[in-house]
Amino acid sequence: MPQYRRFTAEDAIQFANQHSELFGEHSKLTAVSFGDNHMNQVFRVKNQFNTSLIVKQALPFARGLSDRWPLTLDRSRIEAQALQNFAKAAPLLVVEVLHYDVDLAAMLLEDLDHLTLLSTALTEGRQFQQLGSQLAEFIVNAGFANSDFSLDLAAKKSKQIQFLNPEPLQISKDLLFNDPFSNNERNQIDASLYPLAQHIWLDEQLQAKVAALAASFRSKPQTLVHGDLNSSSIFATADQLKVIDAEFTGFGPFGLDAGLFIGSLMLHYCLAPALQPDQSKAKDQQNYLHNQIKLFWQQFQRQFLQICRQQCRDPLFGNELYQQQFVADVLRDLTGYAGCELIRQVIGTFRSPVLSTIKSPAMRLQVSQHALTLGQRLILQHQQVSSIDQLLSWLPTGSPQ
Structure with a gap:
């Protein structure tokens, strides 16, 4: 039984070579550490023919984060099993x-270097027309398979124990x-945003809505969620999409992943x-994002109700009126979580790095104000x-046409 040690590049090479037949006996392997990850280290192991795999190892601490967030290495096992699930x-x-x-808290993954991180692609103004429908397919199928619609009580409780992940969820x-x-x-927080940030911190009505959303996050274990499904956890091309990084997985509300995704697109x-070269291109990109959000929800609603009709195992949950009410609740939940994600991305601990690339202080302020104002509205009115x-x-600019 191997004892945990923090991998060096050579350790990553040995781990990849030992657990894959991809490279071959005479491969000349190199490993490069990459990525800015506070909780893991990630290596790309590559041979002389540019064939590559990814080694991801959990760290026993969170780099640059508060001591209030202790971490266990078992989260690596939980992430690997969640991705397989x-x-x-x-x-x-x-x-x-x-x-x-399990002992080394490490996993070997396929390399997705032929795909583009979605956050990078969207920042560059690229458009993937299947994005909304592909994410809907992922959330519907993964969510249904781990929910009361598919599992009996004993099976679901067993999965909740398997994926008990309190430290990352905290x-x-x-x-x-x-x-x-x-x-x-x-x-x-940019100094120019402090007045609006202070308004958010002191708004009792907003705080009450956020508390209700947080309570649902903690006490509504409807399905196994990814837990961090924004544009930095998705790789894509025009016809392919892959979800990555499930270290914040656990049981939670069905609308959480959908809300984080939609908040990221918003x-x-x-x-x-601020990012596109002219007003026409900016409008075109906004139209695209608007349409992908709409497509996502239309496909989610259609596919979820369809899979419930075909595969629901509990006759009680097979009631079509209940299923429609469930979908309506998901829409309300995702709206609130999208609002929280928007505000987190602008004034939170790990705000969107894209904001720092906007050279004009006035434009950066305007973009941030639009996002914060929209986030507040989503939270305050999500139940409506x-x-x-x-x-x-x-x-912010209404519904593009």
Whole structure:
């Protein structure tokens, strides 16, 4: 039984070579550490023919984060098994886990260097027309497979124990609900945003809505969620999509992943005027993002109700009226979580790095104000949302045509 040690580049090479037949006996392997990850170290192991795999190892601490967030190495096992669980439910839409070692807290993954990180692609103004439908397919199938619609009570409780992940979930709760809505020293805030940030911190009505969303996050274990499904956890091309990085997984509300995804797209919507070279291109990118959000929800609603009709195992949950009410609740939940994600990305501990690339202080302020104002509205009115068109009508420049 190997004892945990922090991998060197040579350790990563040996781990990849030992647990994969991809390289071959005479391969000349190199390993390069890459990425800015606070909780893991990641290596790309490559041979002389540019064939490569990824080695990801959990660290026993969170680099640069508060001591209030202790971490266990078991989260690596949980992440690997969650990715395998998701891949079984949604084939071709999840990064492949080739091997994981519980004692070394390490996993071997396929390399997705032929794809583009979605956050990078959207920042560059690229458009993937299948994005919304592919994410809907992932969330519907992975969510359904781990929910009451598919599992009996004993099976679901067993999965909840398997994926008990309190330390990363505590980090998620703090980063999404606590830090952005209080004057926390970890927050990254431009001085020009302090008046609006202070308004958010002192708004009792907003705070009450955030508390309710946080309570649901903690006490609504509807399905196994990814837990961090924004544009930095998705690789894509025009015809392919892969979800990665499930270290914040655990049981939670069905609308959480959908809300984080939509909140991420809404941030890029707000960013478009500052990132695109002219007004026409910015408008085109906003139209694209608007349409992908709408497509996502339309496909989610259609596919979820369809899989419930075909595969629901509990006759009680097979009631079509209940299923429609469930979907309506998901829309309300995702609206609130999208609002929290927007505000987190602007004034939270790990705000969007794209904001720092906007050279004009006036434009950066305007983009940030639009995102914060939209986030507040989504949170305050999430219980009143009854359609995706209503939600989209709240975007800063209205609904693009």
